Amino acid sequence: MNEESKKKINEKYERTLLKGERFWPDSIFKDVIMSFGIFLLLILLATFLGVHDSPKADPSDTSYVPRPEWYFLFLFKFLALYGQIPVLGKIEFIATIIIPGIAMGLLVLLPFLDKTPYRYYTKRIFPISIMSLLVVSMVTLTLMADIPTTAGEGIYIPGITQVIAGLIVPSAAFIILTLMNFVFKTTSTKVMIWTTVVSAVLMITFTGATLALAPVTEKTEAAVASTLEERIVAGQDLYSVHCVECHGEDGKVTTIEGVEGLEGKAVMAINGKDVLYTLNDATMAEVIAYGRPDAGMNPFGKAYNPEGLAKGEIDYIVTFMRYMWDDRFERPVIKPLFPALAAGEVPSYDVHIAPIVKRYCVSCHRPGKDSNAYLMDTYENITTSGDNAPSIKAGDANSPLLQVIQGTPIPDPDNPGQNLVGVMPPKSTLKADVIDAWMRWVMAGMPRTAEEAAALSTTPTP
Amino acid sequence: MQSTLWQKIYAWLDERLGLDNMYTGLLDRPEPLGNWWNTLGSASLFLFLLQGATGIFLTVYYTPSPDHAYDSIQYIMNDVAFGWLVRGIHHWGASFMVMVVFIHMLRVFITGSYKYPRELTWLIGVGLLLMTLGMGFTGYLLPWHQMAYWATTVATQIAGSVPFLGEFILKALRGGPDLSALTLQRFFAAHIWMLPAALAALIGAHLYLIIKHGESAYPDKED
Numbered sequence: 232m233n234e235e236s237k238k239k240i241n242e243k244y245e246r247t248l249l250k251g252e253r254f255w256p257d258s259i260f261k262d263v264i265m266s267f268g269i270f271l272l273l274i275l276l277a278t279f280l281g282v283h284d285s286p287k288a289d290p291s292d293t294s295y296v297p298r299p300e301w302y303f304l305f306l307f308k309f310l311a312l313y314g315q316i317p318v319l320g321k322i323e324f325i326a327t328i329i330i331p332g333i334a335m336g337l338l339v340l341l342p343f344l345d346k347t348p349y350r351y352y353t354k355r356i357f358p359i360s361i362m363s364l365l366v367v368s369m370v371t372l373t374l375m376a377d378i379p380t381t382a383g384e385g386i387y388i389p390g391i392t393q394v395i396a397g398l399i400v401p402s403a404a405f406i407i408l409t410l411m412n413f414v415f416k417t418t419s420t421k422v423m424i425w426t427t428v429v430s431a432v433l434m435i436t437f438t439g440a441t442l443a444l445a446p447v448t449e450k451t452e453a454a455v456a457s458t459l460e461e462r463i464v465a466g467q468d469l470y471s472v473h474c475v476e477c478h479g480e481d482g483k484v485t486t487i488e489g490v491e492g493l494e495g496k497a498v499m500a501i502n503g504k505d506v507l508y509t510l511n512d513a514t515m516a517e518v519i520a521y522g523r524p525d526a527g528m529n530p531f532g533k534a535y536n537p538e539g540l541a542k543g544e545i546d547y548i549v550t551f552m553r554y555m556w557d558d559r560f561e562r563p564v565i566k567p568l569f570p571a572l573a574a575g576e577v578p579s580y581d582v583h584i585a586p587i588v589k590r591y592c593v594s595c596h597r598p599g600k601d602s603n604a605y606l607m608d609t610y611e612n613i614t615t616s617g618d619n620a621p622s623i624k625a626g627d628a629n630s631p632l633l634q635v636i637q638g639t640p641i642p643d644p645d646n647p648g649q650n651l652v653g654v655m656p657p658k659s660t661l662k663a664d665v666i667d668a669w670m671r672w673v674m675a676g677m678p679r680t681a682e683e684a685a686a687l688s689t690t691p692t693p
Numbered sequence: 694m695q696s697t698l699w700q701k702i703y704a705w706l707d708e709r710l711g712l713d714n715m716y717t718g719l720l721d722r723p724e725p726l727g728n729w730w731n732t733l734g735s736a737s738l739f740l741f742l743l744q745g746a747t748g749i750f751l752t753v754y755y756t757p758s759p760d761h762a763y764d765s766i767q768y769i770m771n772d773v774a775f776g777w778l779v780r781g782i783h784h785w786g787a788s789f790m791v792m793v794v795f796i797h798m799l800r801v802f803i804t805g806s807y808k809y810p811r812e813l814t815w816l817i818g819v820g821l822l823l824m825t826l827g828m829g830f831t832g833y834l835l836p837w838h839q840m841a842y843w844a845t846t847v848a849t850q851i852a853g854s855v856p857f858l859g860e861f862i863l864k865a866l867r868g869g870p871d872l873s874a875l876t877l878q879r880f881f882a883a884h885i886w887m888l889p890a891a892l893a894a895l896i897g898a899h900l901y902l903i904i905k906h907g908e909s910a911y912p913d914k915e916d
Contacts, residue, residue, distance in 0.1 A: 244907070251726050264732075273789065274778070285840040287839070289842075292839070297840070298840055302791045358802070
């Protein structure tokens with residue numbers, strides 16, 4: 232830029248200043264309102280949306296699908312789509328380094344590449360077009376970020392529309408605009424604007440199509456227990472499923488009974504001071520994760536056990552053990568397993584039976600355990616599965632399940648003197664209120680949801 | 694004329710600090726007519742200060758070690774008085790800062806304000822954008838939860854795909870071949886010391902240049 236145009240720019244700026252405003256108080260007034268508005272918005276977001284929590288980091292859980300902060304999602308998606316290109320897609324660093332590097336380089340060098348003194352929009356159609364399309368790409372790629380790029384075999388239409396919206400249209404538009412600007416220098420402003428608008432509309436349309444066609448993906452983020460009480464209950468539930476078989480409900484078992492492969496093994500009572508006073512939390516978590524091969528303790532960490540526990544889950548179990556059994560810790564008030572039933576109230580699967588089953592039954596009655604194929608992990612399985620199905624019949628007080636939980640084994644008709652099903656649970660008895668909940672539930676017809684149960688409830692006549 | 698005590702104090706301070714000069718030099722400056730788009734730069738500065746203030750409070754309880762990082766944040770969220778608010782503001786403030794800085798950059802681009810005499814202001818601004826993204830990237834790992842851990846694993850792998858230098862960059866970022874306590878420690882150091890120091894220095898330069906050249910005017914058909 233020559234001295235003359237510099238002088239012109241500076242003189243023009245001096246003239247604009249004369250009809251301008253003052254920094255204090257005119258500009259600062261707007262600045263303060265803007266900042267204060269943002270501050271209020273942040274407080275509202277922090278109060279009403281809070282921070283989305285994820286479980287504790289677990290280096291052994293390699294199945295976790297990573298997801299960056301939202302403002303990096305567009306890059307993430309770009310990489311995924313780029314990987315779909317044949318041949319070129321295999322050269323990863325083009326997409327990870329070269330293309331972002333060129334983009335950053337252009338941004339840094341912008342004032343030195345564009346040395347014309349023109350500032351008005353119509354005189355700068357090319358850079359503004361390119362930047363607009365970049366912004367549209369970033370937005371559309373971010374919107375498509377959660378949709379899987381491929382779906383195994385066969386034709387996957389959302390995959391094709393994604394590549395069109397995220398790669399083909401923008402690249403074509405960038406090339407066409409560049410050619411118009413540098414090769415056919417006479418291209419009119421109108422043609423360039425139309426090219427930009429049409430490309431942007433195409434990108435948005437194909438993104439919309441992708442979002443409309445893509446299968447809804449379920450989000451399976453594990454629940455995060457945050458308060459101490461939630462952590463203890465989460466630990467108790469996990470303990471009930473994974474540990475009760477050997478260690479017993481209260482952890483005082485010293486000789487394992489009735490567990491295949493570990494029958495008669497002597498173990499330490501894990502509810503006693505020998506364990507709780509001598510091991511700190513980290514060591515306890517390690518014993519659960521890595522096991523104690525010599526002492527019969529199986530490893531439960533995800534790295535060693537296909538159906539194992541995540542790091543955070545193991546921490547919940549340790550918290551549960553501490554607060555339930557260690558007399559140095561004060562046990563907080565914990566909500567009962569299910570809300571107490573009033574006279575005439577009918578329990579539901581969701582509110583009452585599911586937590587009971589999780590606490591007392593699922594430890595053995597789940598896939599991979601020897602339990603006469605009676606699985607109790609879902610409503611359907613509880614009502615229909617098993618070698619001796621059905622174990623419960625709606626309205627039948629003599630259902631086999633109700634008999635065995637009340638201490639009456641079912642005799643085997645083929646082998647007199649033998650039991651087909653023993654009493655359940657095998658080594659303890661259920662509390663009266665739990666049996667009562669089961670009885671009421673079966674007699675009322677086994678309602679699944681709280682609403683169904685409420686419809687069946689009766690108010691006792693006074 | 695009898696001057697009050699406050700006037701005496703002001704006169705004494707003004708003699709030594711040059712308050713009147715500061716007023717004319719910094720506050721009572723002429724500016725071209727602006728609109729709400731012109732508030733985004735100062736909004737970025739406000740967010741930087743807010744992130745600094747909330748971040749300093751968070752370091753009181755936060756522990757940068759794999760064993761305690763997650764639990765210390767649970768503690769901040771559940772047990773510290775207003776800890777949830779401070780962390781909530783810091784969390785959302787980060788997203789806002791990236792967005793506001795980006796939109797600010799777009800505004801400068803669209804109005805062509807990066808041209809003579811403000812080329813250096815733009816250059817420093819691009820540096821500020823990169824630093825802000827760096828803050829987002831390093832801060833994301835600190836809660837040490839699953840999302841953070843695996844996102845950082847992948848992001849550092851991507852940095853490792855640079856030809857020839859990749860291996861070195863990967864190890865420098867992670868402090869070893871894998872994500873470990875060292876990674877968390879150096880991300881923490883970058884997040885609370887290195888990047889904020891660099892950001893503050895660049896912001897100072899950016900502000901100096903803005904005051905020196907004045908805010909740019911919106912272009913008209915002659916420009």
